[in-house]
Amino acid sequence: MKALLDAANNGDAEAHNLGLKYTNGDGIAHDHAESAKWFKLAADQGHAYAQVSLGVSYLEGRGIAQYFTEALKYFQLAADQGDASAQFNLGLMSEAVGEVTLNYTEAFQWYQLAAEQGFAPAQFKLGFRFDTGKGVAKDHVEAAKWYHLAAVQGLAPAQVNLGKLYSVGRGVTQDSTEALKWYSLAADQEDAKAQGYLGAMYYHGDGATQDYTQALKYSVLAAEQGLPLAQVMLGSMFTSGNGVSQDYAEAVKWFRLAAQQGDGFAQATLGIMYENGTGVEQDLMKAKMLFKTAYENGYQPACDEYNRLKKAGY
Numbered sequence: 001m002k003a004l005l006d007a008a009n010n011g012d013a014e015a016h017n018l019g020l021k022y023t024n025g026d027g028i029a030h031d032h033a034e035s036a037k038w039f040k041l042a043a044d045q046g047h048a049y050a051q052v053s054l055g056v057s058y059l060e061g062r063g064i065a066q067y068f069t070e071a072l073k074y075f076q077l078a079a080d081q082g083d084a085s086a087q088f089n090l091g092l093m094s095e096a097v098g099e100v101t102l103n104y105t106e107a108f109q110w111y112q113l114a115a116e117q118g119f120a121p122a123q124f125k126l127g128f129r130f131d132t133g134k135g136v137a138k139d140h141v142e143a144a145k146w147y148h149l150a151a152v153q154g155l156a157p158a159q160v161n162l163g164k165l166y167s168v169g170r171g172v173t174q175d176s177t178e179a180l181k182w183y184s185l186a187a188d189q190e191d192a193k194a195q196g197y198l199g200a201m202y203y204h205g206d207g208a209t210q211d212y213t214q215a216l217k218y219s220v221l222a223a224e225q226g227l228p229l230a231q232v233m234l235g236s237m238f239t240s241g242n243g244v245s246q247d248y249a250e251a252v253k254w255f256r257l258a259a260q261q262g263d264g265f266a267q268a269t270l271g272i273m274y275e276n277g278t279g280v281e282q283d284l285m286k287a288k289m290l291f292k293t294a295y296e297n298g299y300q301p302a303c304d305e306y307n308r309l310k311k312a313g314y
Contacts, residue, residue, distance in 0.1 A: 033064070130146065
């Protein structure tokens with residue numbers, strides 16, 4: 001340990017490495033304050049990786065007082081040396097952290113610098129900017145390009161978004177099989193959205209042979225992570241009996257979980273179940289309120305159901 005400390009005191013790279021050991025508990029007890037101390041020693045000698053590590057410490061208040069201005073300073077120093085992760089972090093800070101003013105245009109510029117160096121999270125962010133038009137004009141072809149660059153590096157959110165573009169044919173030729181491929185790669189990384197989309201595709205036979213067993217598998221995985229899309233799918237499966245034994249009480253359970261997250265379709269469906277006494281005790285007043293909530297959450301068909309029960313005196 002003494003040799004390591006001596007080396008760290010005499011060299012920026014060794015100081016940074018020692019800081020990482022304290023961060024990771026690598027042969028040393030975890031100690032974020034010690035990490036920050038050694039990161040600063042290396043950072044102040046111009047070590048780019050240490051500047052990034054110290055910037056993260058300041059940003060998260062890890063082992064050192066949270067201080068956004070100092071985080072910005074050290075990220076800038078590393079970014080000026082061409083460090084892609086620093087450029088990415090400056091993009092994140094430009095979008096919205098603490099004392100830093102929201103600036104989508106500046107964020108885009110930082111993401112572009114990092115993305116052009118092959119930094120996958122920045123490529124994803126750049127794709128998202130082109131996809132949504134934040135900080136740049138919408139361009140779905142460019143979005144697909146950047147998502148693809150990040151997706152082939154294994155970044156699950158990029159794989160999901162690329163799959164979505166293939167699913168709807170936006171920026172690329174519509175191709176459900178290609179969408180299924182990218183969703184599958186992200187689902188293997190336990191991405192809930194990908195699992196939910198796969199469940200729906202297998203259920204409907206979109207891009208793959210209809211397979212209720214696979215639909216159930218992926219829907220359960222996503223629903224247990226709290227994805228409303230998958231919770232609604234499970235509710236529908238238990239209502240119809242497709243791929244499972246019909247079980248209205250179980251359907252109510254999954255629709256309720258999605259409804260509690262503000263899913264309008266789930267709220268309206270739950271309203272129908274309360275109106276008819278399906279899987280729950282009949283309660284027309286509760287049904288009316290669920291229809292009202294569903295409509296307020298943007299599910300338009302629920303408006304007619306609400307007005308119908310209101311007109312009937314409930």
